[in-house]
Amino acid sequence: MTRIRKIPFWSWLWFVLGAIYFILPLFATLEFSLSMERDKIGLLAYTKAFEDKGFIRTFTFSNILALATIIASIILFVPTAYWIRLRLPEARRLTEFITLLPFVVPAIILVFGLIRIYGSPLDVPFTNIELLQPLTNSRFGTNILIVAGYMVLAMPYMYRSVDTGMRTVDVRTLTEAAQSLGANWFTIIVRIILPNIRSALLSGSLLTFAIVVGEVILASFLGVDAFGPYLFLLGQHLAYQPAALSFLTFLLTWAAMGLIQLFTGGQSQTVGAH
Amino acid sequence: MAYLNLSGITKQFGETVVVQDFNLDIEKGEFVSFLGPSGCGKTTTLRMVAGFEIPSSGRIILDGADITEKAPNQRNVGMIFQAYALFPNMTVAQNIGFGLRIRKEPEAEIKQRVEEMVSLINLEKHADKYPFQLSGGQQQRVALARALANRPQVLLLDEPLSALDAKIRVSLRAEIRAIQKRLGITAIFVTHDQEEALSISDRVVVMYQGRADQIGTPFEIYNFPKTQFVANFVGSLNTAVAEVTDTAKGLLTMDGIQLVSADNMENLHTGDKVRIAIRPERLNFVSEGRKANIIDCKVENITFLGSVVRIQMTVGNAKFNMDTFNRPSLELPKIGDVQQVTCSREAVLILGSA
Numbered sequence: 334m335t336r337i338r339k340i341p342f343w344s345w346l347w348f349v350l351g352a353i354y355f356i357l358p359l360f361a362t363l364e365f366s367l368s369m370e371r372d373k374i375g376l377l378a379y380t381k382a383f384e385d386k387g388f389i390r391t392f393t394f395s396n397i398l399a400l401a402t403i404i405a406s407i408i409l410f411v412p413t414a415y416w417i418r419l420r421l422p423e424a425r426r427l428t429e430f431i432t433l434l435p436f437v438v439p440a441i442i443l444v445f446g447l448i449r450i451y452g453s454p455l456d457v458p459f460t461n462i463e464l465l466q467p468l469t470n471s472r473f474g475t476n477i478l479i480v481a482g483y484m485v486l487a488m489p490y491m492y493r494s495v496d497t498g499m500r501t502v503d504v505r506t507l508t509e510a511a512q513s514l515g516a517n518w519f520t521i522i523v524r525i526i527l528p529n530i531r532s533a534l535l536s537g538s539l540l541t542f543a544i545v546v547g548e549v550i551l552a553s554f555l556g557v558d559a560f561g562p563y564l565f566l567l568g569q570h571l572a573y574q575p576a577a578l579s580f581l582t583f584l585l586t587w588a589a590m591g592l593i594q595l596f597t598g599g600q601s602q603t604v605g606a607h
Numbered sequence: 608m609a610y611l612n613l614s615g616i617t618k619q620f621g622e623t624v625v626v627q628d629f630n631l632d633i634e635k636g637e638f639v640s641f642l643g644p645s646g647c648g649k650t651t652t653l654r655m656v657a658g659f660e661i662p663s664s665g666r667i668i669l670d671g672a673d674i675t676e677k678a679p680n681q682r683n684v685g686m687i688f689q690a691y692a693l694f695p696n697m698t699v700a701q702n703i704g705f706g707l708r709i710r711k712e713p714e715a716e717i718k719q720r721v722e723e724m725v726s727l728i729n730l731e732k733h734a735d736k737y738p739f740q741l742s743g744g745q746q747q748r749v750a751l752a753r754a755l756a757n758r759p760q761v762l763l764l765d766e767p768l769s770a771l772d773a774k775i776r777v778s779l780r781a782e783i784r785a786i787q788k789r790l791g792i793t794a795i796f797v798t799h800d801q802e803e804a805l806s807i808s809d810r811v812v813v814m815y816q817g818r819a820d821q822i823g824t825p826f827e828i829y830n831f832p833k834t835q836f837v838a839n840f841v842g843s844l845n846t847a848v849a850e851v852t853d854t855a856k857g858l859l860t861m862d863g864i865q866l867v868s869a870d871n872m873e874n875l876h877t878g879d880k881v882r883i884a885i886r887p888e889r890l891n892f893v894s895e896g897r898k899a900n901i902i903d904c905k906v907e908n909i910t911f912l913g914s915v916v917r918i919q920m921t922v923g924n925a926k927f928n929m930d931t932f933n934r935p936s937l938e939l940p941k942i943g944d945v946q947q948v949t950c951s952r953e954a955v956l957i958l959g960s961a
Contacts, residue, residue, distance in 0.1 A: 502695065503690055503692065506688050506690050506692040507692055507694060509657075509659055509679070509686065509688070509692070510686065510688060510692035510693075510694075510750075510753075511694075511705070512658075512659075512678075512679040512680045513657055513658075513679055513680070513682075513684060513685065513686035513754070513763075514680075514705055514706035514709060514753070514754075514757060515680045515706055515709040515710060515757070516680055516705075516709050517680055520709065525694055525696075528696035529694075529695055529696050531696075
């Protein structure tokens with residue numbers, strides 16, 4: 334009896350300690366953000382933060398970047414994961430390794446690599462014929478670069494969600510059934526595969542969203558006017574507003590997690606790689 | 608030329624030959640089963656007709672057109688899978704209408720055809736349900752309707768009943784056959800279950816190690832197996848080694864017991880050792896006045912199989928089974944009894960040299 338009781342006690346102890354470790358700083362941030370006015374609990378820091386035009390601009394832009402990243406990731410990863418499941422199962426180890434790379438290679442290395450390669454014009458080898466202007470020279474080019482970078486950062490979550498989602502449906506047989514009914518590859522992916530991995534796509538997308546909206550390194554080194562660098566900059570010369578916005582970002586991430594739980598019926602299909 | 612013609616089909620995966628020189632003509636409206644153990648190449652052959660595999664050599668001609676290398680979605684074949692393979696995100700009606708939508712048929716026609724198909728499989732009440740709300744048997748009927756909605760030239764069924772429980776299996780098998788006959792559709796049915804193949808087909812192709820061992824009607828396959836494999840695989844069989852004593856009269860001896868066979872012995876010589884076979888249901892207890900094929904045996908065990916009673920016995924060194932219909936008036940021997948059983952000359956099959 335005592336043994337059975339002991340285990341929950343220790344589990345609970347560790348759980349509470351862990352919770353304190355996470356919640357305490359968050360609570361401190363919240364408490365600090367609410368005390369902008371002396372001796373008074375209030376939302377002044379929040380109102381001030383929202384009033385700033387920079388907030389609206391950068392936050393909106395980060396949302397657009399997140400959306401672009403999600404769409405591009407789905408377009409790239411769904412057919413890839415599908416094809417590997419269907420025709421190239423021997424490539425799975427390799428892709429699993431690649432999807433883990435963003436955990437091993439820091440974002441700072443990624444961004445310097447991107448700048449080094451796309452910061453100079455792309456020539457046809459051994460000639461002076463220019464194929465591509467440096468992408469970093471234009472705002473549009475930079476946006477393409479940052480979305481590509483975000484796709485890499487979000488790859489572990491997006492690719493693995495998609496792949497796990499496909500494990501739950503009999504991809505091969507459904508494909509063959511659709512083929513024998515006359516469907517081509519595009520139809521199969523759009524009308525059979527995508528709808529059946531909906532919840533996996535959703536959890537991958539929400540995680541991608543959470544990563545992109547708070548990302549600092551890629552955005553600041555590429556000079557993109559995103560929410561991450563804005564928050565960072567704000568923190569350098571203001572005290573209360575950054576705390577308010579950090580707390581909000583946290584809430585947003587948590588809301589995203591909550592949505593995942595809601596839509597996947599509590600069985601999140603994302604396989605955390607850590 | 609036949610409606611569907613497979614000639615010289617061979618399929619290799621790397622070094623492994625899965626199907627070897629397979630030839631078959633199927634007439635329009637015919638129901639043909641591929642029967643064999645797992646790994647005999649029956650499913651691979653079916654998949655080549657569907658277009659999921661391309662033969663290493665040989666041609667497949669369907670209604671005069673060479674479809675050997677056509678993509679699966681360019682052929683007009685319907686396929687039914689063991690795992691049903693219904694689209695989970697679509698209702699019954701949407702599943703059935705999928706192929707028609709792909710062909711961009713007018714919405715009104717799709718609706719009418721779907722209704723037709725739903726009533727064909729008696730699932731009118733379930734048209735708006737999703738696959739997970741249906742039983743296995745219902746799902747497989749939807750898969751059948753979905754495959755038929757496109758009016759395919761051939762219907763291919765890949766072990767469609769294997770995932771179902773015994774009762775549903777028998778009733779759905781009858782339903783498939785009835786629908787196939789009503790629509791006059793050409794069908795190929797893959798199964799490892801000999802009872803299924805024999806009961807549903809016009810013709811059965813027994814496959815073994817990538818080859819068609821024997822092609823014939825269920826009656827021919829069961830009663831006149833041409834190879835030892837077919838004899839063993841289809842139905843149960845008592846086999847023993849016997850020695851030829853008179854090729855003209857068809858006489859053999861088995862452990863000192865004289866047997867007479869109606870099989871052709873032209874190619875055999877006196878003294879040859881051959882493997883003979885007798886089906887359990889062809890054996891009877893000896894009634895008075897019989898002279899030929901009297902086999903002494905000892906009863907070892909008696910098993911009730913419902914409508915049939917199986918009596919296990921030893922004959923010399925061999926073990927024989929005898930099947931007899933179960934009826935209340937049946938007088939069963941006791942275990943350990945020494946008895947005599949007999950069979951007709953036609954029942955003694957010669958399978959080849961031992």
